[in-house]
Amino acid sequence: MTSAWLLLAVGDARQHGGNDGYEDNPREYYRWDSTVPNHARLAVGDVVALWDKRELIGVSAIDTIETGTEDKTRYFCPHCRKADFKRRVRMTPACRCNQCEATFDTPGQRVEPVTTYLARYGRRWVDGRGLLGGPQLRALCDSPGSQLSMRTTSWEKLLDALLATGRLNADAVSGLANQRHRRTPIVGGHRFAKVRTRVGQAAFRAALLDEQGEQCAISGPAPAEVLEAAHLYSYAETGEHHDFGGLLLRRDLHTLFDKGRIAVDPETGLLDTDPGLNAYPVYAELHGKPLVFDVRPEHRLWLAAHWNTHRADA
Ligand SMILES: [Zn+2]
Incomplete structure (x- = not known):
């Protein structure tokens, strides 16, 4: 449906x-x-x-x-x-x-x-x-x-x-419902309700896995064991609005993202890696690539807040 x-x-x-x-x-x-x-x-x-x-x-x-x-x-x-x-x-x-x-x-x-x-x-x-x-x-x-x-x-x-x-x-x-942007249907919103409330880290991660699948938003398909829940909403002071407040990230990319060494340029929606990562091909090659996950408007707001936190004077 x-x-x-x-x-x-x-x-x-x-x-x-x-x-x-x-x-x-x-x-x-x-x-x-x-x-x-x-x-x-x-x-x-x-x-x-x-x-x-x-x-x-x-x-x-x-x-x-x-x-x-x-x-x-x-x-x-x-x-x-x-x-x-x-x-x-x-x-x-x-x-x-x-x-x-x-x-x-x-x-x-x-x-x-x-x-x-x-x-x-x-x-x-x-x-x-x-x-x-x-x-x-x-x-x-x-x-x-x-x-x-x-x-x-x-x-x-x-x-x-x-x-x-x-x-x-x-x-x-x-043909209206059969075009390129077709996304995973939301079933009754229950999954997102779980994300919305301040549940524990494990439940938050489980909800994201349910929502986004076994996929790192930056690097693509990865086994669940190496995927962590990144809290986007901690970067924005938006009160209680935590809908779509997270992304699944591979453990190493999560660390680099949290430290701001990887960010998403809100203008282009493309990954921006800090020059200090140029020495590491596995990370440097991410620069300029789009996120794998089809982000929603809320993700974009939070990604922009993350960008402003770490790249404001770049
Ligand atoms: Zn009244």
Whole structure:
């Protein structure tokens, strides 16, 4: 089964009391940030289906995901401090908390840094207006009762439903999930949940082996006995966001990576070995090579933090 994403693409409907909403051009790109459930799970190559609650807008596959950081104003109930409240158009006070039921005119607000994401998928866009209605799309989701703006579904089920309409060229859509960037499907997110919590080193390593296989991210396939879990997130002060916070590295490369003698250039995504390693061919030859592992946007952020720690004045 290939994971696909049902993405809600109406600005107003994605707006709620706790944030100011997003701008979309649903045929080209989709923006979200780390305040949204599932935010770190989308990957290049994933199939996306955009909808507006009434119907399908279209389907495509993600070509690129750009990440950044941004200060975001977050609003919360001044009584219980939860972000879950509604703004009311015709009633005063203007806001009502869904959690503690308090009513108030002015929500509390604070500014905090968030990770921003921009996925582009315009290249393979296929229009889907008039093909599938909202209830059909909800029923195709892994959790049909979900209220999330980014929901998981199965590409096989979605494709079947699209082809059953008889109004779509099979060639136009069936190839969406079969391209070069296809990655290991994420099953229910349980593996990553293990990584996310601060588990012991052994469990962290086991989760990475499960996620990345018997493979050193720098040098390629290697037996599990020589693979260690490198904690990327120790290089970034990103609070509790530890999703995709590690890479498997061969023991010697892990040591050199931790000492900053090997780093990944955030501009190019290529390995950079310090000149002191030039005398050792086995390490020097890594210089300028890409990582073996298909890194996610979060890995890239952490690799950049590692780079800044060790190469800031290079
Ligand atoms: Zn409240």
